[in-house]
Amino acid sequence: MTFRPGTPPPAPPAPPTGGNAAAAAPLTDGQWHRLHPLTPLLKGGIFLIVVLGYVLNSLRDQLVEFFIPGDQQEDGDPVRYVYEHGVVGWVLLGIVVLLLVLIGLFYLSWRMHEFRVTGEIVEVRSGVLFRNHRKARLDRIQGINIQRPLVPRVFGTAKLEIAQAGNDANVQLAYLGVRAADDLRQRILVLASGAKDDDGHGGPSRQSHGALQDRVDEMFSPELDPVAVHATRIVKVRxxxxxxxxxxxxxxxxxxxxxxxxxxxxxxxxxxxxxxxxxxxxxxxxxxxxxxxxRSLQYTIAETRDGIRIGFGLVSTSNETLPPGRIHAVSVAQPLLWRPFGWWDIRIN
CATH class of the missing domain: 1.10.287 (Helix Hairpins)
Structure with a gap:
């Protein structure tokens, strides 16, 4: 896995709100932390805005007729009609009010979505009207997966999913800053192994070169950084x-x-x-x-000190770390057409 912790501050920081601040702060201090501020937008807000824009564009004639009763030309442009009747200010005010309502709902959803990591469990609570509270015990963790879909990847965020024993028992943290997700995954694995969480544990820190440059570096960086991972063995699929x-x-x-x-x-x-x-x-x-x-491009399997790390993907990337002792079965198969080339299909349960 890729571990890029930030430089720990000299004094205990305030609860982070995602991004670089979250990466630099210890997220396993037992306190409640919030996800990345863009989480509500990335979890459906963009789709909602697109759908709302499509509906408003489809019903613009009816909306103009509702707010400005009167006859309009059949082939007239509602935008020109609004301008000629001097109600541009009212229309802009309505748009501003609508945006403020959306921003308020997104902010409330973000404020009510929190998580904390203690020495025993990972807790996530969310919901405004209907509260949802999920827990994952550290001794039941089967693996930790970090997914970076295309749109969240552009904004420098990632989804961290904790897989544990039991049906529908996984716990998701969507979304965290990329550095925060890498840092938190590392710290949870350390706690799950029974070791003491140490701010200095991990690979070398990565310096920030500005928000735009950081996004570019994250988009074009290799899926697996051997220097940061300290892997003893890396297998790649060409x-x-x-x-x-x-x-x-x-x-x-x-x-x-x-x-x-x-x-x-x-x-x-x-x-x-x-x-x-x-x-x-x-x-x-x-x-x-x-x-x-x-999905299979940049496929890598690395043996690290935290377990087996599997990464793959080109546009949307994903990587998972399987802690030691969590692999229950390994299946090795060789299709008939692969035999002349000595290729094998390996599946891990």
């Missing part, structure tokens, strides 16, 4: 081998048989209807290959 393994898979063989069957059917019957019937299935298979290729 892009060429990845492409070849996908082409020599059972799925590809099945698709080739389907395509051959379609060609034979058209040649014998002269009917092209079967092509249109199977075309959606071919498109679905193409999407499957694109998703698998994108």
């Amino acid at each position: 892009p060429g081998r990845l492409i070849a393994s996908m082409l020599l898979s059972g799925t590809t063989l099945f698709l080739l048989l389907v395509i051959a069957g379609m060609i034979v059917s058209v040649a014998l019957t002269g009917e092209f209807a079967v092509l249109f019937g199977l075309f959606p299935a071919v498109l679905g298979a193409g999407g499957y290959y694109v998703r698998k290729f994108s």
Whole structure:
């Protein structure tokens, strides 16, 4: 895993609010901390704004008629109509009020979403009208996963998920600053192993070069930084081998048989209807290959002092650390078409 702790301050800091401040402060002090300030926006706020903009654009004629009764030209532009009737100020005021309401709701949601890490459990409480309280015991942690979808990755945030034994028992912290997520994952693993949490534990600190430069460095940095991880062994899946393994898979063989069957059917019957019937299935298979290729790029497996670290992804990245003693089974298989190349498929439970 990548551990980039910040420089600890000389005095106990105030509860962090995400970003760089959260990365520099100890997040395992047993106190309640808040997530990144952009969390409400990243968890659905952007989608809400897009949908709201689409609805307002679709109903703009009705809205203008509601606020400014009167006849309008059928082909008239509502924006020009508002301008000509001198009500631009009222419209702008309505937009400002709407934005303030959204910001207020986002702020309230962020204020009511807190987490804390003690020597025994990780607690998360959230919700405004309906409160939700989840706990994860450190001795039941099976792994810690950090996901960085594309949009949160642009804003320098990540989602930390704590997997523990039991159905639907995972605890999510979405979203934290990238440095805060790496730091917190490291500290939780230290506590789960029974060691004492130490601010100096971990790899070398990473200096900040400004918000914009930090975002650029995070976007184009390698998925696994061997210097920071101190890994004793790193296994990487090369892009060429990845492409070849996908082409020599059972799925590809099945698709080739389907395509051959379609060609034979058209040649014998002269009917092209079967092509249109199977075309959606071919498109679905193409999407499957694109998703698998994108997710499997930069695939690395590293043996670290905290356990086995698995990372993958290009546009949206994900990495998981499996603590020692949490691996219950290992499955090793070799598909028929892979045997000449000596490739293996390994699955960890």
